Amino acid sequence: MTATPKSRRRVLVGVSAVATLSLGVGVAAGSRIQSPADAAAKTAAPKASQITVPVEKKALSSKVVARGDTSFDGAVNIRVETSGLRTAAVVTGKVPAVGSTIKAGEVLLEIAGRPVIGLAGVLPMYRTLSPGSSGPDVLQLEQTLDKLGYDPGTVDKKYDSSTAQAIEELYESVGYEAPEPEEQLTQAVDQADKTVDQMKNALRQAQAALKQAKAQPGKTDFSVELGQVSDAQENLDDAETALSEAEFKAGTPLPVSEVVFVKTLPRRVDDVKVERGGTVNGVVMSVSGASLVVTVKVDAATKERLKTGMAATFDLGDGTIIQATVRRITRNADQFDVVVAPKTLTSAQLERLREANVRVTIPVKSTAGKVLAVPLAALSAGSDGSSRVEVLRDGKIELIPVTVGLSADGFAQVTPAGDAKLSEGDQVVVGK
Missing domain, CATH: 2.40.30.170 (Efflux pump adaptor protein, beta barrel domain)
Structure with a gap:
């Protein structure tokens, strides 16, 4: 069958459409196809460039x-030596509060109605001190009294009347009567005083006998009476010396139970181990x-x-x-x-x-004021072991030898060596 003109046009239009579609698909596919060289160029890492930071001027401190x-510095336990007490070691008052401060020359506690005074010293109070005592503990006591303003006389190792007087002043300042000497010592003073009175009477009698002998007519030999007066005077002198010694020994003592030496004062009370009405047995407080x-x-x-x-x-x-x-x-x-x-x-x-x-x-x-400083990462070592930094100037890298000073907080003090130049603001390389 012969095709009509109309059907031939339809075929031509269809062929043309197919050709056009094929051409578009080809162009699209061609645009997606890459050569190996093009692909490598697109996936390659960017060219490395230097990372720089400016040289700073700053003070460095290591x-x-x-x-x-x-x-609170130097905690210690405080003990009171109560073996010398003749009564029970009952706490009767002055119990400190935790957090309070104890000071030299003040009462720390009251036991059996008597004060326990705190003094500064490294030697513990291990015995009762009294006139006639001697030793390093006496020296420590006198040194402490002197620092507190109580004059102990000559600061030495001897407890004398001046020391006893200073102790009396100390007790007066804290509001307590000074300690009494032992009864046997006061009795010795009384006895010595009576002996002095007896010797004075004996001397007066001897002097009266001498006077009476001299009044007798014709008597010229008074040797017996003079001897009696001399003996009586000598006995009186001896009695007065004995009285002075007895009074010295009966001077104000310092009982072992009424003082505590602490290495340094003042101190803070951290803990109290006793209470009013309780009995002391060991540590009384921690300071x-x-x-x-x-x-x-x-x-x-x-x-x-x-x-x-x-x-x-x-x-x-x-x-x-x-x-x-x-x-x-x-x-x-x-x-x-x-x-x-x-x-x-x-x-x-x-x-x-x-x-x-x-x-x-x-x-x-620390440095003396501001200095040139670079990050530690900017430093490198040359072949000879010297230090250097890389400075980027006009797109070019210059190696600047430097002397390295103090390093601190990630920076180092640098000083350009020789004729090299390095200034604040220069860009030094710290990485790539």
Whole structure:
């Protein structure tokens, strides 16, 4: 059958549409096909470039920073020697409150109606002291009395009348009667006083006999009467000497039960072991230093960088910085305890810091003002071991030899060596 003109046009249009569609698919497919070189170029990492930072001018400070616990320095237990008491060691008053401060020359406690006075000293009170006593404990007592303003006379190892007088003044200042000597000593004074009276009477009698003999007519030999007067005078002198010695020995004593020596005062009362009406048996209270300290633990390497007297600070946590000083450094097993003491604290700060943990900073070394400084990452070593930095100038890298000073907080002090130039703001390479 012969195709009509109309049907031939339909075939031509269909062929044309198919050709056009095929061409579009081919173009699309061709646009998605890449050569290996093109693919590698698109996936390759970007070319590396230098990371730089500017040289700074700043003050550097090397420091030890650590956390430490607060405490009151030097806790000790206080005992009262009551073996010399003739009555039960009953607490009758003056019981201190926890947190109160005990001071030198003040009453710590009252036992059997008598005071227990606190004094500063390293030797314990191990015996009753009285006129005639001598030794290092007497020297310590006189030194303490002298510091408190009670004149003990010559500060030596001898307890004399001046020492006894100073003790009387001490007791008067705390509101108590001075201690009484033992009864046998006062009895000895009474007996010696009676003997003096007897010897005075004997002397008067001898002098009267001599006077009567001289009044007798014709008598010229008075040797017997003179001898009696001489003997009576000598006996009186001896009696008066004995009285002076008895009175000296019966001077004001210091009972072993009425004084406690503590290494240093003042101190804070941490714990009280007795109560009014109770009996003393051993420790009566625990006390620590009245001054608060912070103890930081460091290793041996850090300890070598520190020394007593260094300035320090610690942070209260609210931005308040407390100035302090390194008080002492002691070994504690395989570590070291660094004790830092604040210079001043308000009562509010003291309470806030009680049993706290704080951040302590101890500057070890610092530069004298601002210096050129670069990050530690900017430093590199040359083949000869010298230090250098890379400076990017006008798109080019220059190696600048430097002398390295103090390093701190990730920075190092640098000084250009020789004729090299390095200034604040220069860009130094720290990475790529």
